[in-house]
Each structure stands twice: as C-alpha cells, then as structure tokens.
Amino acid sequence: MKRTSNILVFAALAGGALLAACNTGENHRKPGRIYMPDMYDSRAYEFYSPRLAGLKPVEGTVKRGELLPYHVKEGDTALANTIKNPLTNITEADLAEAKRIYNIYCGICHGTNLDGNGPLYKGGEGPFPAAPANLAAGGPKAHLTQGRLFYVMTYGWNTMGSYASQLDREQRWKIAAYIKSVQGEKIVPAPDAAPVTETASPAASDGDTTQVKE
Amino acid sequence: MTGPALKGVQERWPSGELLHQWIRNSAAVLATGNEYATNLYNEYNKQAMPAFPSFTDEDIDNILAYIAQESTKEQGGAQAGTGAAAGGAAQDSGDNSLLFGIITLVLAIVALILMQINSNLNKLAADKEGVATPEPVPFYRNKAYIALGIVVLFIVGGYFTINGAIGLGRQKGYMPEQPIHYSHKVHVGMNQINCLYCHAGAEKSKHAMIPSENICMNCHKAISEYTGPDLFTAEGKKINGTAEIQKLYDYVGWDPQQQQYTKPGRPIEWTRIHTLPDHVYFNHSQHVVAGKQQCQTCHGPIQDMDEVHQFAELSMGWCINCHRTTKVQFAENKYYSIFEKFHQEVKDGKIDSVTVEMVGGTECQKCHY
Numbered sequence: 001m002k003r004t005s006n007i008l009v010f011a012a013l014a015g016g017a018l019l020a021a022c023n024t025g026e027n028h029r030k031p032g033r034i035y036m037p038d039m040y041d042s043r044a045y046e047f048y049s050p051r052l053a054g055l056k057p058v059e060g061t062v063k064r065g066e067l068l069p070y071h072v073k074e075g076d077t078a079l080a081n082t083i084k085n086p087l088t089n090i091t092e093a094d095l096a097e098a099k100r101i102y103n104i105y106c107g108i109c110h111g112t113n114l115d116g117n118g119p120l121y122k123g124g125e126g127p128f129p130a131a132p133a134n135l136a137a138g139g140p141k142a143h144l145t146q147g148r149l150f151y152v153m154t155y156g157w158n159t160m161g162s163y164a165s166q167l168d169r170e171q172r173w174k175i176a177a178y179i180k181s182v183q184g185e186k187i188v189p190a191p192d193a194a195p196v197t198e199t200a201s202p203a204a205s206d207g208d209t210t211q212v213k214e
Numbered sequence: 215m216t217g218p219a220l221k222g223v224q225e226r227w228p229s230g231e232l233l234h235q236w237i238r239n240s241a242a243v244l245a246t247g248n249e250y251a252t253n254l255y256n257e258y259n260k261q262a263m264p265a266f267p268s269f270t271d272e273d274i275d276n277i278l279a280y281i282a283q284e285s286t287k288e289q290g291g292a293q294a295g296t297g298a299a300a301g302g303a304a305q306d307s308g309d310n311s312l313l314f315g316i317i318t319l320v321l322a323i324v325a326l327i328l329m330q331i332n333s334n335l336n337k338l339a340a341d342k343e344g345v346a347t348p349e350p351v352p353f354y355r356n357k358a359y360i361a362l363g364i365v366v367l368f369i370v371g372g373y374f375t376i377n378g379a380i381g382l383g384r385q386k387g388y389m390p391e392q393p394i395h396y397s398h399k400v401h402v403g404m405n406q407i408n409c410l411y412c413h414a415g416a417e418k419s420k421h422a423m424i425p426s427e428n429i430c431m432n433c434h435k436a437i438s439e440y441t442g443p444d445l446f447t448a449e450g451k452k453i454n455g456t457a458e459i460q461k462l463y464d465y466v467g468w469d470p471q472q473q474q475y476t477k478p479g480r481p482i483e484w485t486r487i488h489t490l491p492d493h494v495y496f497n498h499s500q501h502v503v504a505g506k507q508q509c510q511t512c513h514g515p516i517q518d519m520d521e522v523h524q525f526a527e528l529s530m531g532w533c534i535n536c537h538r539t540t541k542v543q544f545a546e547n548k549y550y551s552i553f554e555k556f557h558q559e560v561k562d563g564k565i566d567s568v569t570v571e572m573v574g575g576t577e578c579q580k581c582h583y
Contacts, residue, residue: 029390031388032385032388034383035382043305047420048424068519103407105408105410108411127405127437127442128433140280161428161435162428163430163432
C-alpha cells in the first residue's frame, strides 16, 4: 500500500515537472508545446500554409461585390488618362471613407494635406529620400485625371510602388475621387441624388462576373 | 479613444498658462477660440473634458510634474531593452509568491523542530518520574508523518501537473527570431506608418495578412539604409539596420545600385507568432470593422516592440473575459442594427450599454463550428 502511493507520488511529481518544462514562460524563442496537433493545425486549405501563401486570385475572376477588372496595360498612360471613374454617384460618406484610407495608405508619403510632405519625407528630414508628388490644388500634379491617378495607384510611378495589393479597385477609385475633390473638383452630385450603397450589391456583381467571362 | 495621450503634454501646448486653464475648464478655453484647443477638441470627436474648478495651480503643477516624470521613465525603460514591460507585471507577482513560499517553509521547519523538542522533553520528564514509555518511532516511520508527506507531495505534484497542462498550447511571450530583424518600433512608433498600411487585410478579411514583399518595397526601393537609433535583439546583440534592409533586397532580388529587380524573388519565411487552433474561428475584420477594436487590444504595445512577442494569452478564458466585459459600439454601427430590442432598451434607459455577451458573443458556436 505504502509502496503504491510512493510510486504514485513520484509519478505525479515527474509528470508535473515534465509538463512544467513544456510551459515556456516569458520571452522565449521557442513556441510552447501543443496537444493533439491534428486538431491544432488545419487540414483544410488555410491562408498561411506554405503552399498557398502569396497566391494571386485566379485569372479572369471577380470577387463578389468587387468592381470590374481594369484592362489598361502598364505603360499605356494615354488610355489611362481617359478612363472615367466607374463609381458615378459618390456620396459624402464615401469621400469621408476615402479620406480615411488616403490618410493610411497615401498620407504617409503624400501628406494628409496632399502637399507631398508626409511623415516619411518631412521636408527631407524623414527616412524617405525622394520628395513625394505634391497633389494639392494648384500643384504640379493637379491636372491629373482620376483615371490617371487610378493608373498610378495600380501600377506605381517612378519610386512609388503599386498599391493594388493593399487597396481594391473600389478603394482606389474612391481615393482618386477624394484627391480631385480636395483639389476643388465637384465630385458629389447634387444633394437630392438618390443615396448609393457603399459596395456594389451582390446581385449586380453577379452580373459583372458573367460579363467578365471571355 | 477618449482623449490624447498625456505624455509630453507640456511640450505640446503653446503656453503653460493656457494648459492650466484648459485643465481647470476646457469649455472656457474652447470658447476663446484658441486654435490648438479647437483642433484637439475636433480631433477627439468633440468629447468634452470635465471641468475641475476645485484644482489649485499647485494641484495642476503636481499632476504635470507626475506626467513629465512618467514620460521620462518610459523612455528610459524603452532604451534599456525590449519586452521588459510585458515581463514586469508577471515578475512582481512571482517574487511575492516565492517570498510567501519561503516564509511558509521556514515556519513549517520551526514547527517541526518545536514538536521534536516537545516530545523529547516529554520523554525526559516521563523518564525522570519513572513512567515507562514505549520505544519512540523514528519520524520517517511514523505513520502520521508519512501520510502528511504524501499529501504534501500530492498537492505540490498536482499543482505542477495542472499548471503544465494548462500551459499546453499557450504561447504567451513567444518571441521567435525572424528571418529579418524587422522592428515595429521603427516603422510604427518612429515613422508613424499605420498598422493597416501593411496589414491591409485586417479590415477586409479573416487574416490581417503578413504583408507581401512588394509592400516592403513601396518604401524600401528608396530607403536603403537605416539611420535611426541603434537596434538590439532581446539578447542584447546589436543589429545593423542597413544589413537587414540588404537582406530584404536579397529576398526580392532588388539591386539598389541599378535600381531594378535583377533576380527572381523568393518569399520571406516569417515565423508565425499569434496562432489559434484550427477548431477556433477568429476573424480580424469582424473585430476591427464591426467591433472597432484597436490592434493593441490584443497585440499589445506593438509600436514599442523591436521584436514582436505574443502579448495576450489567446486562451479561451481570455477571449471570453473580453467578450463579457467589452461594450459593443452600438450607436452608429450598422452591423448591429438587427438587435432592435436592445436598441429600444438603450433608448428607454433600461440598460446603459450592450456587451458582446448580450449579442451572443459567448455562444459556443460563435467560434467553434
């Protein structure tokens, strides 16, 4: 009887010490242990699996609710200049949202005032060596059309890279409209215009998808 | 956020006099049309700060001195090393329990010795009076002692067993070495890049997304050297920032001299830190867009981390706790418009706020399905 309980005690202690060793504590370079890895790691396709990371959407497909693809090829700026914004009835709310996105993705270089002096440049003091384009009204880039702004956001220009992986097409068009609206162009139609849903309705986008099939 | 961080508040305000007035009665300063005050007021959604008319100048000076002192302290801590903040709290409680443990042990030993002395004296007294006493049993064969020892061992062993078992699958504090020493402190803290700039998926998808390399190259096409303050690993090894940027160029195949891509790129295999088991569903966009949570709520002070470590427990208890206490931003949030009953009750003043739990945030199948 005494022997059994002693064995039990030592087993409990040894097991406890072993489990405690798995518990990695603070600032550890190694991850902790997991139990039942088959319940922990996904067997279904998941985003961070090495096979699937960094894949692009299948060619010729459009996500539900997404705008139609943009067919201007890189380098064709003459055509890009003429493309009109497909978002025809942008509301004040859209512009407010566009301002928020602009401040996150563009304002870091081009400045929240569009003056080309964002926190990364800071008049030459920041880490970014080249002066970002001044997009403000009356500035050298104020003549760019929305189509051209969209083109630059899609493919990049000079030192600026493409933002197509961060901003979807609708967000890029909204930003183009926002930039023009800050430059003084009238974007929002007359206030009596019917309110517009923020994203294209699923039904409409279904129609879009069928159009895209080639 | 309700108001601005108070760190460095004295440097920010145009004059100390004005700051005193502002603290005592912010509405009065706003009424004068001061530009800085108005901007501040607008920036924080026109949330008025309560007036504190009872504060004397001395009170306010004391508060400001405290803020100044804390501000410098924080800077000192940040220079000393990384990850110290997270360790601090746990360290304190650990020290205390160790102290109590030692005291308990000492007292137990003293009690044991006293008991031994007592029994010895009893025996001596009995011998002197000529009363025959049975041969004493040595303590290691004394049944009471053995039983006590077993119970103590069971408790101690059980404690470690349970603790170890709970710790399985939890990685709080996990700070792996990444292929490139990417410092969030430099990018987010010093250069003010928004989290969403790189983790653009946090608003749109289940995943916040590890940024692809083209996002790094948005800036690093032009920024090829690191000129900021010295960087150190958690072990105190000095990091050459420019060499780390060169590592990025090697991955993407960019030649900074020719200013073009000369080699095919290959992916950077970042080590994943925050991970949830497959049987838990977690969606970033749900928490960021509908729930309007800050990244820092779960990921901690990322903007101060050179190397990222897992800040939160990410255990089920941790999730549930937050769901029980967090108040849903109910007003002006289209996502919750279907909860008409709660909206009505809020309007009628029956309840003052709605927690995540009340809208089903602790139902099993919300996260496990």
